[in-house]
Amino acid sequence: MSQAAKQDANEPTRTGLSRGALKRAVLDNLFYVMGRFPEVASASDRYSAVAYTVRDRLLERWIRTARYYKERNSRTVCYLSAEYLPGPHLLNNMLNLGITRTAGEVARELGADLAEIRETEEEPGLGNGGLGRLAACYMDSLATLQIPAIGYGIRYEFGIFDQVIVDGWQVEKGDTWLRNGNPWEIPRPKLTFPVGFGGRAEHYTDKHGVIRRRWLPDLMVNGVAYDTPIMGYGVTNGNLLRLWKSEAPESFNFQAFNVGDYYGAVHAKIEAETLSKVLYPNDEPVAGKELRLKQQYFFVSCSLQDMIRLQLRNAGTLDRFHEKYAIQLNDTHPALAIVELMRLLVDEHFMSWEQAWEITRNSCHFTNHTLLPEALETWPVALFERLLPRHLEILYEINRRFLDEVRVHFLNDEERVARMSLIDESDGRKVRMAHLAAVGSRAINGVAELHSSLLKTTIMRDFHDLWPERFHNVTNGVTPRRFMVVSNPPLADLISDTCGHADWIRDMRRLRELEAHADDAGLQGRWREVKTAAKGALSDWLGQHTGFRPDPETLFDVQAKRIHEYKRQHLNLLHIVWLYEHLKQNPNAELTPRTFIFGGKAAPGYFMAKLIIRLIHAIGEVINSDPQVNGFLRVAFMPDFNVKNGQRLYPAADLSEQISLAGKEASGTGNMKFAMNGTLTIGTLDGANIELRDEVGHDNFYLFGMTAEEVQQRQAEGYRPWELYHGDAQLRSAVDLIASGLFSHGDTELFRPITENLIHSDPFMVLADFHAYQERQQEVDRAYRDPNHWTRMSILNTARIGKFSSDRAIAEYAKKIWQIEPAPVELAD
Template sequence: MNQTENQQPTVADLQRSFIYHLHHTLVKDKFSATKSDLYLALAYAVRDLLADRWLETQQSYYKNDAKRVYYISMEFLMGRTLGNALINLGVMEEWDTALKELGLTIEELQESEWDAGLGNGGLGRLAACFLDSLATMQLPAYGYGIRYEYGMFYQKIVDNGQHEVPDNWLRYQNPWEFDRQEHLHPIRYGGRVVDYTDRDGSLRHSWVDYYEVMALAYDVPIPGYRNSTVNTLRLWSAKASRDFDLNFFNQGNYVGSVESKMKTENISKVLYPADHMLEGKELRLRQEYFLSSATVQDIFYRFAKKFDDLKKLPDQVAIQLNDTHPVLSIPELLRILMDEKKLTWDEAWAITVNTFAYTNHTILQEALETWPVPMLGALLPRHLQIIFEINRRFLDEVAVRFPDDPQRLQRMSIIDERGDKLVRMAHLAIVASHSINGVSALHSTILKEDLFRDFYELWPERFNNKTNGITQRRWLRHCNPWLSDLISEAIGDRWTVDLDELQKLRPLAEDSEFRKRWMAIKRMNKERLARYIYQRNCVDVSPDMLFDCQTKRIHEYKRQLLNILQVIARYNRLKEYPGLELPPRTVIFAGKAAPSYTMAKLIIKLINHVGMVVNNDPAVHQQLKVLFLANYSVSLAERIFPAADLSEQISTAGTEASGTGNMKYALNGALTIGTLDGANIEIMEEVGEENIFIFGLTTPQAVTLRAAGYRPHDYYYRLPELKQVLDQISSGYFSPGNPGLFRPLVDNLLSTDYYLLLADFDAYLDAQADVDRLYMIPDEWARKSILNTAGMGKFSSDRTIGEYARDIWQIKPQPVVRGEARHW
């Protein structure tokens, strides 16, 4: 296209580019092209708009010696790229017009894009939001992850239960990636370590007899919002160092000749291999080191282009570890500095600590990652040596600071020696990082006062909080265009880069005409979701019903089970009192359970069984519907959030680190019912206690109740409604063909109930009654809905990233000058 610099393409330009790619890249015409072809032609045309900006961004970083942040994450839940790229490039309207003139619709073509499901849930979606904010704020940054051939499994509901199907997302082509054959790094496994003395008399270590896997880079462009910055997400794919063993081949053993290649490339085949078996656990460890080693080698490669003095590494490089999965980057950096660059331990250690920062994402002890010492030693012998040496020196420091306290040494050791020896990855991350942060105010407090209290007492200056955030570009501007347009019409569109601007909506909450327009848009979004529900679930729901949504990973601590218990109680009330005045309600669940998580999968089955009974009961037909939407993904979330009236954030207090779904729902005008857990507390502070439904035990109360000897049976006998619900489930009321199907759920609640569902049940019902009362006053509900959106300014990922950049990374915006890439 012939465009001058900084000039937006015309509709004719866009049409020419689209037709060019259809004819010349795909070799199709309008008669032979499928919908997928048309999507690809559009994607390639949009990608062309990114190219110059992308090149200019990288040139700018090199030219200005910009310090860069490297954000390493095992998960990047990017979702679909096309719509987000169109929004950030500022050409959505132009493309809409261009395609309509060709007889096509942008919405239909977007549906042909397969979600890039390279993540499981909140961790991966947060990483994707951070990449968007980094580019929008023009901060020099790279994301690093793995290019899983099979992403998070595709979830089907078969016989009312979860059935996992491979998510082979790459078979549809990924027009947004560029393979970089020149960026190929060898990754070592196995072997042994040989000690030797160098010419200076220093003890050195050589890793020998290892085998190699190659890491091949694939780059994905990450455009900033309406600026010239396009940052890079680099994903690593595993390739065999040799295509096949020629000796096997010459002997006629073709299978043997390619077997090694297949095993090698398994490393990047699938996200989260089942780790309840030894083979799966070892593959997971291989994946983590594969990501860590390839990334650290790539950082050295880029650093060496401009600098020789390795002591400058922390001045040019900031590495952020997104949870413990990439923590093997720490011993890998030390190995390269000492074994290859010949630095002393003290020199290498100073560089390492000043380069790394660690974000913790979990409060649950069982979720803190550990690796068996024998497994790590067999796979990475030199790294285990380095970890032991880190631990020895660290425990010496602790012993000096806290003499005569052997229990403290045991608690803080990187090696857990109670029973089989384990490497505690969170401890390794804390010891080797200059910054450790939680992701909500409550979470960070729990880290300091409970989970990592010993470390906080040793290094209080290292601990800080960075409350999570979400990008408003995707989670309002892109997914809810009708509401976005209304907001921009009312207060201007600066909120897209400064979410605090939403405060200007507060006075409009008192404007009756604005409230009507607000709720009319909510109804349109509900109609859209209702059509989707009918197409997928064959259940007819009315947009006049209250849409009550709980969409997140299925886990006992997130308490989807508590939600379905109250749904059954509501059903029983409606059956017992036919004239009961309650607002009609559609309760929507969505989320995936880990394939080996039996209890979570049983909860999904119960939800679907309850839905079968409720949805087919004519007595409550107009009053209550229960739905489980299969295969929860970013694109499905983009349908649900704009349509939701009520957001269920009901985890047991003290278990959810932050949550970001709570933010996305509230940003789109849903009211929250929730516990004082994670970021719910901060949401309450921003929107006002009167505009959120808070219930249940607080974190200290939960701790006290468990310590006092919690007896769930007491609640069972004390609360008649609860007893009725549990008796129905355990007796087979919802599974008449298999009466004992759900008894394990009830037995677990009555014997242990670690997540305190029964203790919070009555308070939850009271809060739901408050929801019912408010929803029956539509004008007041609308006012609170607007105030929820107005209070979301704090929860932009722009604010979070700004705090990381200032407090941890010490990096500054690097504006990109257009036009440089056009010159040779």
């Protein structure tokens, strides 16, 4: 036996990274954890055995990191988010450990295929879209940058729904992501915290004769921790994602059962477990609103109790809590943390109000993610009082003191006082969660330069006038590990080969080294081969899952994101309808063959978004079956768009549609993921598009449409879409063709809500931007016919995308917002 073979054989089975150690570990886990031998193991068994093998290696680093942080009492980021969408864990963790290639070899030796094992993995659907994907990227970067962090959230038993398309309509099915278990999580049944609801608050006198307040809830549930290690790339550091599951303090009422009340015997269990049962219930009915508010309070209360437990264990006092923890509120969903921390400090730990407020204000930081007024979270005061009576008292006191400060700062300006109050008195009394987050936070940030600027001049203007020093910008970013290296290995290998190193995976600024090769014919040829292969793989997947297999030689024009009117999928559809009519009238027109691919989910209660999905399919049915045009024009829809499916889509796209109305998108992150993979963008000056265009070069970005200022001006002057409809023959013809029933088997009523809305209301100004969009699409059409020029632009998009790494974003948060330094952990020899 060679020396290398001996060393390989002696490596620890639970922690070794060699091929031999990994092979032994997979077989051991298959036998001892799954209770299977290879000949009878199912695909799920093989996946779990590999996952436990990878997890063992994570745990060594994770536990060492936890010990290191504890010994040094390291300042820690606590990231509070109602959503996390990490996507599949397996390949990402293999990449971070540096064992992807070795694991593939082991799989082949065991008669398996790593790609097939990967497909078996269920994706945790713990979020709706961009907010959850961003939170997952930030957890990845926090570990990679060696910044101590805990991510807190909810362990939803059923995540975001699985999207099934039936007769062109979206149908929602339960996301049973836990049905085969979750090998990445570690249950902590002893780590449990009580959470109350309802009841009343009362005065009492403590043993020192001090009058105090306490809360007497009438319903108690327990939050049980489930931990997932989050490994950094190429480092020893591993951070923690801690999700809370709700349980009843007493799961079974034996007395009720004995008297025949079988439902009553388990009623408490059912009611308690409902809290973490499903992601974001429909909040249109009162019951949905109540459950959503309960969920938000449940997870922030558990998280804060956990932080207090850790601080008391390590320091014995809460006086310097804010020096230990930097709490980041990811949008308004965790804003109740401000009130709950005050309650815990004042009522449970007997601090003075002034000291508790000083700690709270210096602990919390708020990221705003929306400019849409309807998306700014509010809660009816009556509901708030019924569920959280003591918290409403605390909120009123926060508001009283805050408004006194406003009155002193802005003399005789009661209109401003009313605008800034935490209670909206204008249309039924409501608690304004964004205002609470702003008042109780040390720093407030937007997520793109335009978004942060608009925050200061629109929805947060009054707060900026009062505290300009609190406002910051941290433009969003995404991880190149998950959305380049894992999703597009051939491109990652080509980049590393061209640059002569793989350092860009941790420092995306080094992608700039590609620029020197952008005109190299050899690189361009290999770049096109990678893109064509990705398009072929996506085409095969679509063929298997939808029955439609697009031609990889066509231009893949992709719009994949949540279906929402402000994202303007219907602007894209109007252009497709115009192209269809143009081809019908001009059969010999010179057009680049193009496949339009849509993906995204509509909120279950959002009728117009669901109707847009139906229209996408209806237009596709007509165009794809029309032999006169389907050689040039095709329409496809990717069902159940999620992280895993996004990883198929980003590498394959030629053109990325980022066409929201300027001033409506906070940032967007899909724009970044597409551009990283060499996709060109057609887009408006909205969100991070502005910065993306500046980075990749104006000549490599297809800009159209109004600016945010022009949108505001036009709205102020009185926007009249019917004049645009009547004044543009091509636009009118496209709208009329949809209204005619051509795409609905003669039914002129089906899509009337869309066409009537466009003509008479058009809140997101689709008609105003149509002509400019159409013209830029014609430029795209011409540019794609020059493969060398197009490929050069594609290479430059990737080469210049470094700013949009989540590593850069987290480094900015650490410096500007949290004042926290990396804490590198070394792995023992």
